Amino acid sequence: MEADIFEYHKEENPVDIEAFQGGKQKLIQPTSLKDPKLEKLKEALVYWINSTLKQEHIVVQTLEEDLYDGLVLHHLLSRLAGVKLSVEEMALTATAQIRKLEVVLEELDKRLGLQDSSQIKWNVKLIHNKDLLATIHLLVSMVRSFQPDLDLPPNVKVEVVVVEVNKTGIKSDVQTEFLTEARDAGPDSLGxxxxxxxxxxxxxxxxxxxxxxxxxxxxxxxxxxxxxxxxxxxxxxxxxxxxxxxxxxxxxxxxxxxxxxxxxxxxxxxxxxxxxxxxxxxxxxxxxxxxxxxxxxxxxxxxxxxxxxxxxxxxxxxxx
Structure with a gap:
């Protein structure tokens, strides 16, 4: 994703900065990507997906690479909420994948009770672009809504660089973003x-x-x-x-x-x-x-x- 943001520095492939003005992108800091807590959360989500979709013989290996085309999200929605959508099973082109994601995410947001866009930390573009942060936010919200008893690793947070392009150039800020809720576990309540x-x-x-x-x-x-x-x-x-x-x-x-x-x-x-x-x-x-x-x-x-x-x-x- 870093390559996409700073691509306009290359003279041989200029990008119209106006197209990015007013928009923000979040990038997980490299140090956070190596955090064992984040790795455990990713493993837990992969295990949850594979257990849920076992009967469909769908196997996910990495969150970034296996959810972008809408197939897995479509099956999760069907399995967890009993929703049947009129979308093609296999979307092979980028256009078809984006169209499928639009339908699936619209229905998912309704089922998650997130009509307020300010509460939604993902969108079609981010999921299709294999954005790990957005993908994890979406999956954690699905777990909380559909299987609240599932014990995800608590206190998982990442440092993110928020990059914004405006008329004066690039503005960046480092923030802490929680992926799962903070929880203090007592000595007798080990998860x-x-x-x-x-x-x-x-x-x-x-x-x-x-x-x-x-x-x-x-x-x-x-x-x-x-x-x-x-x-x-x-x-x-x-x-x-x-x-x-x-x-x-x-x-x-x-x-x-x-x-x-x-x-x-x-x-x-x-x-x-x-x-x-x-x-x-x-x-x-x-x-x-x-x-x-x-x-x-x-x-x-x-x-x-x-x-x-x-x-x-x-x-x-x-x-x-």
Missing amino acids: NTEREDAIEELLKLEPHKVNTVKKAMLHFVNQNMSTMGLQVADMEKQFADGVILLLLIGQLEGFFIPLHDFNLTPVNPSEMLHNVTLALDLLNDTGLQVSSVDPQDIVSQDVGATLKILYALFKKHKGK
């Missing part, structure tokens, strides 16, 4: 994000301290699996196929998972991935979302990802 942060910090400690926590998690698991005659000794390997994880969730949450819903003896990565994906979906259904863990992380025997899930279950069910 999913804080729990995951605790594991991230744990993994930075000395190996023997990490092993102590791993042993505590295994003790918790084995306590709950003993009635089924199962014993876990290797955290990474034995959870990788999703079977024990599914049985543990069923045991802790008090429900039976039909055997035909998962692969009891998975023989390939695809079947393992199916099991783990089902496990994470079940956790999400019980209100225990571990937003920064991808099913493939567990299949790949990522100890951090496995610990995050087990720690979340431990925090919820310890002492019961």
Whole structure:
């Protein structure tokens, strides 16, 4: 986006400054783009989109690149609000994409109760131009409206440069912009994000301290699996196929998972991935979302990802 703003400096491709006068553009500071809190929010939103649109077989990888054409927003609106719009499914040209975005965003703004334009921090041009700031503002508003119980990382803010072109030149100002609400969490009200942060910090400690926590998690698991005659000794390997994880969730949450819903003896990565994906979906259904863990992380025997899930279950069910 910086290139667009300062393009008029190039003599070989002059731009009429009059066209920009009175308009403002916001650019996220490079330092804010590297903020771990922003990364966690982006991961949480990607996970939310993919979970919501799982039945449509739509997979989003990056917010900037995958929402600009209106396809994902169209499906989210349909899934979350039951709205059917008369727009083409695949908009291949820029003109068609902008036309589709106009229809989708107009309906979305109504559903979000944002008829007052001063409250709206996105528009067709920004979304189509893959503006990350506008895209996140839109998605956070959708989560708040359609799924208010979803626990997004709190206190996410970015430093933005507000650039305005006027007759005297370019005027810029640095501002702080909040993407999610500020929230003070007490010691007994840790959300999913804080729990995951605790594991991230744990993994930075000395190996023997990490092993102590791993042993505590295994003790918790084995306590709950003993009635089924199962014993876990290797955290990474034995959870990788999703079977024990599914049985543990069923045991802790008090429900039976039909055997035909998962692969009891998975023989390939695809079947393992199916099991783990089902496990994470079940956790999400019980209100225990571990937003920064991808099913493939567990299949790949990522100890951090496995610990995050087990720690979340431990925090919820310890002492019961």
